[in-house]
Each structure stands twice: as structure tokens, then as C-alpha cells.
Amino acid sequence: MFEQAFKNIDDVLWKDAGCTSELDYTEQTSWLLFLKYLDALEHDKATEAAFEGKSYAHILDLPYRWESWAAPKDASGKLDHNTALTGDDLIQFVNGKLFPYLHGFKAKATGPNTIEYKIGEIFGEIKNRIQSGYNLREAIDHIDELRFASQTEKHELSHLYEAKIKNMGNAGRNGGEYYTPRPLIRAIVAVTAPRLGETLCDPAVGSAGFLCEAFDYLRARNPQRTTAQDKRLQESTFYGKEKKSLAYVIAIMNMILHGIEAPNIIHTNTLAENLADVQEKDRFDIILANPPFGGKERKEVQQNFPIRTGETAFLFLQHFIKLLKAGGRAGVVIKNTFLSNTDNASVSLRQKLLEECNLHTVLDCPSGTFIGAGVKTVVLFFEKGTKTRKVWFYQLDPGRNMGKTNPLNDADLAEFIELQKTKADSPKSWSVDVAAIDPKTFDLSVKNPNDGEEMTHRSPQEIMDEIASLDAESAEVLGKIRGLL
DSSP states (O other): OHHHHHHHHHHHHHHOTTOOSHHHHHHHHHHHHHHHHHHHHHHHHHHHHHHTTOOOOOSSOGGGSHHHHTOOBOTTSSBOTTTSOOHHHHHHHIIIIIHHHHHTHHHHOSOTTSHHHHHHHHHHHOOOOOOOHHHHHHHHHHHHTOOOSSHHHHHHHHHHHHHHHHHHHHHSTTHHHHOOOHHHHHHHHHHHOOOTTOOEEETTOTTOHHHHHHHHHHHHHOOSOOHHHHHHHHHSSEEEEESSHHHHHHHHHHHHHHTOSSOEEEESOGGGSOGGGOOGGGOEEEEEEOOOOSOBOOHHHHTTSSSOOSBHHHHHHHHHHHHEEEEEEEEEEEEGGGGTOOSHHHHHHHHHHHHHEEEEEEEEOOTTSSTTOOSOEEEEEEEETSOOOEEEEEEOOOSSOOBTTBOOOHHHHHHHHHHHTTTOOBTTEEEEEGGGSOTTTOOOOOOOTTOHHHHHOOOHHHHHHHHHHHHHHHHHHHHHHHHHO
């Protein structure tokens, strides 16, 4: 039922002039889903209060509750067509009254970790893009079919929402910006092995995939949790920061659907924060992240960092090291060129990483791991506070060309997770002693001593895929230049 409802919503949005891409479909579905979720949450809390003989103070005033404007019901429990807004009346109410009212919650909230603050943030960042009030009415009717009553229903909805995020990521060349493959995230979480009571942060949170998977991991491994542990999981375990408005909204919705009522996600540019201001109370036990790479930051932002560079991923890596507690652990996705670039910033950053942290594992990911992203990546696993003595490398090779129809799966990473526990040598894995690394370059290039032939000879399809990706990048750059002329 849920899957059909999601498909129906996409069909409605496809017909609307204001929605032109998967990004729009996900954005518009997100705010509607959020308000339907809020209605279910308020209903549950009111019922709870009634059982206890208490009164419940609703978050939303009556005219702005889902049951009043979106889905008023008649005596039989069906949509009351006489009072339900539609057409121009619906658009005028949503744009002129509902969104300004909800945005106002940000100023009234007692703090950023409250559901009221999240409401204000979301409806200050997002806009209703659905232009036809009849299309909006149809979308609302489909959303109203969805139920948040049980964990099973929430679980199914979260899977469907993940699929929407994946489709959105695959729709454009910025796929990696919104969607990190979940099998890769699960492997990173498994290696960093979070424990109850630890704090986790993703300062480049995107759609919150890392935090959602870490939440699932902790719940699955700790089925006999106390009420206090559950409260801590909900309120003071997971933290994230996101610069872009759409990703911020999606991250909150994704975490809510996974079961976290008021996610600790802040809408901010992490890199604009001054590293000198970071205190012990601001640090975390674990950092899990896939920071954006290839972007550029302004000169004034670069001033915040000891190693100045315009490459966003390199700035993020410095930030991660600073944010970790002593003994803290990290799993970070980064371009594989970081391991071998000869520019001053890259060399200095590798030196910093090796001298301030124990870079114990490097996972080399094959082309096609990130759909739509024409770069190869590696995952760095490190612990803060001790120097690196030895680096264990694993070269992931699923034995096939990956793409939309043949993506990365959990089985592909099973051997890596198992071998990583002992850092054993194999045809795909080996260790490098840091004492043997050139101290002038700190080059950490992936050079498999067990299988050099495979390293140097790529398949024709891989070469063609890379050429196509580079051509697409060139076309995009030329398009931007033409736009400036």
C-alpha cells in the first residue's frame, strides 16, 4: 500500500509545472510527509495524555493541524469534501498562511533540539513548489493514506524514503552529494563499531545515511536497552550539520522515519566555524562522513584552518580531526587522489593525519561505487591521539562493472569487514609500514603488491566510463562559461 502511495504521489508531481526533477519530488514529498508525521505524533501524545487523565497542549493551533486543512473527516471517517480546501483556495492557504505560521516556530522555540525549532527551520528553508491546487489536493490525499502507527509501518516508510533519496541522487551528476551507497555506510559503521553511550557526528550530513545506519546498528546490537539508554539514543547520541537547505530537510525527515523524533541536525556551514573555538565539550567519540569534494571555499573560510586549501574535502578532514575526542574513531570517504597528490596542502594533510592519528585502514573503492560521480574514492579509518605505525589497505573488487542496474551490495563488503578485524594479508589486502613511506611526500598511493597486473590494466568499459564522465564534466564547465558570456 505504501509503495503504491509513493508512486501515486510522484505521478501527481510529475504533472505539476512547478516540479521538474527527482529533487523537487523528494522535497515536496518531504514537507507533506513531515506534517502528516507531526499529526500522527500529536495524536499519539494526546491519546497518551488522555489515558493518564492529563490534558495535552498541541504544538500546532487548530486551523493549522493536518485534520483541519489537509484532511478534514466527516462522521464516517472519510474526507469531508465540503470543508477540504482545494484549487486556488488551497494554494493561497498553504503559501500565504500555513508556511509563514510554521516558519514562525523557530523564533518561539526554547532551543534548537526541540521539535518546534525543527518545524520553524524546515518551513523557513523549503518552499511549496506545487503550483496547481488540484495537484496539491491529490498529493495530500495520497499522503493521508500513509500511517505511522507501528514500528513496522515506520520501517517500511523509511525504506521507501531511502529509495526516493537514492533516485534523487542518481538523477543528476551530484549523486554522491545526496546518496552514499548504504552497503558502504554499513561497512564503515561496522568497522568503527559504535557503542551505547558514545556520541556520533556527521558534519557533512547530507541525507543522514550514516546517522540512520548507526542508529539501526546500535539498536540491533543492544536489544535489551533500558529506558535511560533509549532516551540517550533519541536525544544525545547522534549529531549532524548540513549547509544545503534541501539536504537539511531530507536529513531530518530521514531520521524521523528511522525513529528519532527530534534529530540534532543543525543547518549551518560546518567549514565556517572557527577551529580555534572548538572545546572539549564540542568533541565526539565517532565521526562518520562523506564530505563533498571538488567544491571550493572562500578565502575567509580557509583562514580557519592550519592547512589552507580551497578543496572542501581537505578542509573537512582537518575539521574532523579537530572534532574527535582523544581516542575517538572516524570513517571518512574521500577522493583517492588525496593519497598521492603532490601539492603542499595534500602532503601537509597526509603528514598531519599520520602524525596526529592512527590511520589503521584504507579501503580502496572501485569505479562505479558512487552512481553518477566520476571520481574514485577511498575510505580512511583512523583513531585520534596516537601516531600511525602501519596502514592496512584493502582493494575492493566485486568482480564486475558497477552501475545503476548493478550497484554495490553488502556481500561485496563482507570479506573486507571480516579481514579488517585482524588486518590479515590476502590477494586484495596488504600492510604498509609508515617507516618505509617517503617523509618528503608521505605518499600513500594504493599499490597492491599481490596483484600488480590488475592495478595497471583496467577494463575497456572502465576506461570508457571514465572518458564519458570527464566529457560530462567538461560539458558542464563549458555550459557555465557560456552562461557568463
